[in-house]
Amino acid sequence: MEANPDGTGRPPACDLCGRPGVYLDRIQNRHLCSDHFVGDVEGRVNHTIQKYVMVQPGDRLAVALSGGKDSTVLLHLLRRLLPDADLAAVTVDEGIDGYRDATLRSAGATTRGLGIEHQTLSFLDLYGKTLDEILKGQPDRACSICGILRRKALNTIARRAGASKLVTGHNLDDEAQSVLMNWLRGDRERVLRRPEENGGHGFIPRVKPLREIPEKEVALYGILKGLFVELPECPYMHSALRGEVRGILTTLERGHPGTMRRVVEGQVRLSRQLSSIPRASRPLRACERCGDPTTARLCQACRLFDPEGGPGTLVSPER
Amino acid sequence: MKIHLQDGTARTFEGGPATVSRVLLSLGVNPVEVIASRDGKVIPEDTFLGPDDEIRIIRVSHGG
Known part of the structure; x- marks a missing residue:
């Protein structure tokens, strides 16, 4: 892997084909051009x-x-x-x-x-x-x-x-x-x-x-x-x-x-x-409110909501 | 050289020839979190930049 410290501004070349690199893979310490990068991913x-x-x-x-x-x-x-x-x-x-x-x-x-x-x-x-x-x-x-x-x-x-x-x-x-x-x-x-x-x-x-x-x-x-x-x-x-x-x-x-x-x-x-x-x-059961599978009386989502507060009202964090 | 950030602002770097990484770090930007392009082409972070270069930064690391 060679960078370009000569100041020419050219991107470092792909280590697989020599075309201009678009990516420095810092784990494998190599440059990849567009085609080789896409193929690699x-x-x-x-x-x-x-x-x-x-x-x-x-x-x-x-x-x-x-x-x-x-x-x-x-x-x-x-x-x-x-x-x-x-x-x-x-x-x-x-x-x-x-x-x-x-x-x-x-x-x-x-x-x-x-x-x-x-x-x-x-x-x-x-x-x-x-x-x-x-x-x-x-x-x-x-x-x-x-x-x-x-x-x-x-x-x-x-x-x-x-x-x-x-x-x-x-x-x-x-x-x-x-x-x-x-x-x-x-x-x-x-x-x-x-x-x-x-x-x-x-x-x-x-x-x-x-x-x-x-x-x-x-x-x-x-x-x-x-x-x-x-x-x-x-x-x-x-x-x-x-x-x-x-x-x-x-x-x-x-x-x-x-x-x-x-x-x-x-x-x-x-x-x-x-x-x-x-x-x-714990065994699965149906959520008592929505019927979704859960291991508790209510599923996680239903536990968030207060049934007495109207649709979408969160249970108060203090409760 | 001039650096165009994603929020629409631009910064200048006058420290002489430097790699994309060095320029980014001087601006407090982690190169792991961004991609740089010059003249519409993506360039590796160890590309040396000249005094007349303009680069554009795209932030890749954010929520959503």
């Missing part, structure tokens, strides 16, 4: 799908399409790598003013362009209020509340679409953040959870074909394939622990390339080695 995503047996004959795949870069790249990759797969796109409209409208338009344009069936479910339809209305006065709880409500909404719409798997666009950075957050929260159940234990508790199994691709590479793939659309940030992200963890991990990744990959791989190895440890396992 597609090869690794295909390898991940095979390694974790993410897709089996007869599967109908519901792809969670927010309209952002990760899910847009994911849908294009699945169409390219699995041309015969039965694909549907599902989108959750949380109702976030000034943010979701742009991503919904992007999602619609993507599915129309690919000719893929597309279904949308809104928080307003499912819970009676938009996320903005639900969170009024409690923005600090945005991400944890939205996470629970989105999970239920995605499961609901994937079920309506007749899907056997729910495919999400989580990338390596997302996965590394989740590992670290589980440790920071002392969440033993999630720390011990193996990647194969997706879904569970009556939810449609989830698979993440981009889980080994860094966020920067997902974005670059999107740019090089003409899929990248600059979209606004979620206005609630700054209240999230995830934002702080993201900053910590990208700083470590800069100083120690491969940190995020090692965090995720280490978690996979650890969870497999500890798989014999007894875990809390």
